[in-house]
Amino acid sequence: MASINENNINPEKYLLDTLNNLDIGFVKVSNDGIILNHNLIFNQIFGYNPEKKLIGTKILDNWLNSEEENRFIEDLYKKGIVKKYIALGKKVDGEKIFLELNFRLNKNFNGETISFEGTLIDVTKRIKNERKLKESEEKYRLITENANDLIAVLDDKLRYKYVNEGYKLLGYSKEEIYNSKATDFIHPDEVDRAIKAVRKGLTSGTGLEEMRVKHKNGKFYWFEVKGKTFRDLNGETNILLISRDITERKKIEQKLKESAENFRNIAEHSLMAICILQDDVIKYANQRMADINGYSLEEIMNWSPGEFLKLIVPESLDLASEQAKIKQSGLPGAIPHYHFQIIKKSGEKIWIENFSRIINFNGKPADLMIFFDIIGKIKAEQKLKESEEKYRLIVNNQTDLVCKVDSEGVILFASPSYCKTFGKSEEELLGKKFMPLVHEDDIEFTLKEMEKLYSPPYTATMEQRALTKDGWRWLSWVDTAILDSNNNVKEIIGVGRDITERKNSEQKLKESELRLRKYMDSATDGFILFDSKLNYIDANKVTQQLV
Template structure:
């Protein structure tokens, strides 16, 4: 024990000599530093500790000075780091270089602490020592762990989604989920190897100007809100797909990035095209078509219906079924609707009333339909004026022949 105290005192004398024996000043300087400091000799014995080091480890000077590094790590209950510390000491002493390592220990409140230890060779009064500097990096480590956990949760969730997710930063894809691979046909390795701006090959040439304008404006801060646009995506095999993009600026890895979601609109666009074709076919059908609901409101009429009655579409859509069918009235509509629901579909003859007051016979096929939670009556009307005229002429002809035959 006396030998260790002597060594510590010898070091202090040499140290003070280097500061011209200004003890209070030299110790005050060391204690004011924001890093913890141990001075260690070539055998790994701790000769000095400043106030910050004692605070970090919650130890007294007596628990540190005179102890070996091995004993110090035992006190911290972190002996597994002994070999790393001793190896770092040898390397710094032998090669006059610096070393950094990180270690963990549990403090007196059983809280896990991360410490960065930096080894530097120093010379005091022609003797070689090591300045072992400590920084408590627990806060940063906890943040890194939380960030890692958050990123892992984000990755797991994004892989379950049916939309492509991308994080753009500096015109480069920094993150993407599997759906982007499925959507584009490019492998993860191919996407990850793209240079900044190379993702532009995913955008159809005719759509690049508009899409890139949105992306550039985001980067230069002209757009700070959620942006939404569509473009044609060109996959690896040349297939063209309509996609919809939603993009929002987010903080990402000490900077700002774009969190972008891409929705494949291929099926939606096909449905839209099919619906437009169906609508076009219905609008231009030669048969007059009317759609009504349970209160007798007309909710759709095609061009043939408008032409047959002499009304505009806007006029008809503000009318009731019994406004154009004089054989129907508000009083009997409810019974008619119930009959229609029970029978589903049937054909009958009635009359339609034109805007100019003309009345003409029609044969109508009525159909009861349910879609979602709504009920509809689809009516297809056929003008049978010619047929009725022919029937009347035939009836008169038959009557004439019967009368002539009666006098024979």
């Protein structure tokens, strides 16, 4: 300092200039709080004009409150020096700032305090960052300690350095975990894979594995383990592991796998063709589909978008393409069941019966189609139709009466001859109950015969008089019951014939025989009747007496 004084340099000014270059504020204050000296950084810290001289003003104006100042002054007078004191101040515009104060007391030769001086550093940014860091660390701690995931930090020897509360899910105490290595809890079959994953992660920095972890009860649970390496403040390599229990997901995946396998087994052995259509591309087809259309599975699975339409005959193309578009888009208007024709690879046209619906396949709508060749069915239906037509022609043109009723007596079918006999139209009879009026002398016999329809052989035969449009006519009926799967009568078919003429002839013959008998019995001569082969038939009383 002697050399400085010798060159007429003010040591206090030199100090102030030095502190200005270091962005450190300086102030000297009298016992009654009046500023005796300060540097430019002091002005800058509190937001004053750098050229403004603050000497002679009270320091209180720069404290946020007087209580804070009093505590600081009390501490300073008590200790004589205060270092790194964090205080709240304010700028000229009222903005709050944090200051780090380093002050000392100045005394005279008599030991009396005459002033105090010190430095000020604006640490607002540092304090705010520290608070943010503290808040962030607190949030991290709360998240970590309350997470359901297992969070751990390991050293490069796989020894635990930190575990969160999530590890309680495994039933172990933290002491038990800290005294173990990570591999102690891994399923024996997966230890080697885990070690390889760690080695790989130490090189790449990250890793993701699925492995079984042992619970204290001895059971193993599936966990998805994410790993990341980092270096701590000492430069040592650490491994951060975040593990999540995926046992339920694994069970679902296993069930889905088994379900897919079951579907594949069923589909591959199905007698029906099965395929999944998405984005106009066949995503799946079973062997039966290939068998029906004549193309190989390899050809089908390599078709370009929309190429499947070459299977459809022109007459069915609009319906089939529209339904495929609707179902692949998941739109309303889908028809679940319809028939159409396809063209086999050989060029042959065949009819198929198609059952299809919208499904979700790989997260998107798709058309699931199940169909089978119905050419045999079509031919059988055609033959049945032809047979029914022949049957109808026969029934409609025969003179016998035919009708069919259900178990309640509702007429399901009535032949033209039946309608004509009773003077009714087909519209009047079908779907309604109709029972012809039976002659009172024949009712008891008719009811008794009808009971035979409800026991084997489920048939009844009767002759009765019924009131027709032509009056009372004799009808001969043969009724047959049709049974359901439980052997209950569900329908009755009756076939009848008008036997009035026959009955009249029989009556006339009977009356003729009575007259002949009366004549023969009244004759005095003997009479014997023989047939054409001279077989004895009858004799009158005279002949019988002679014999």
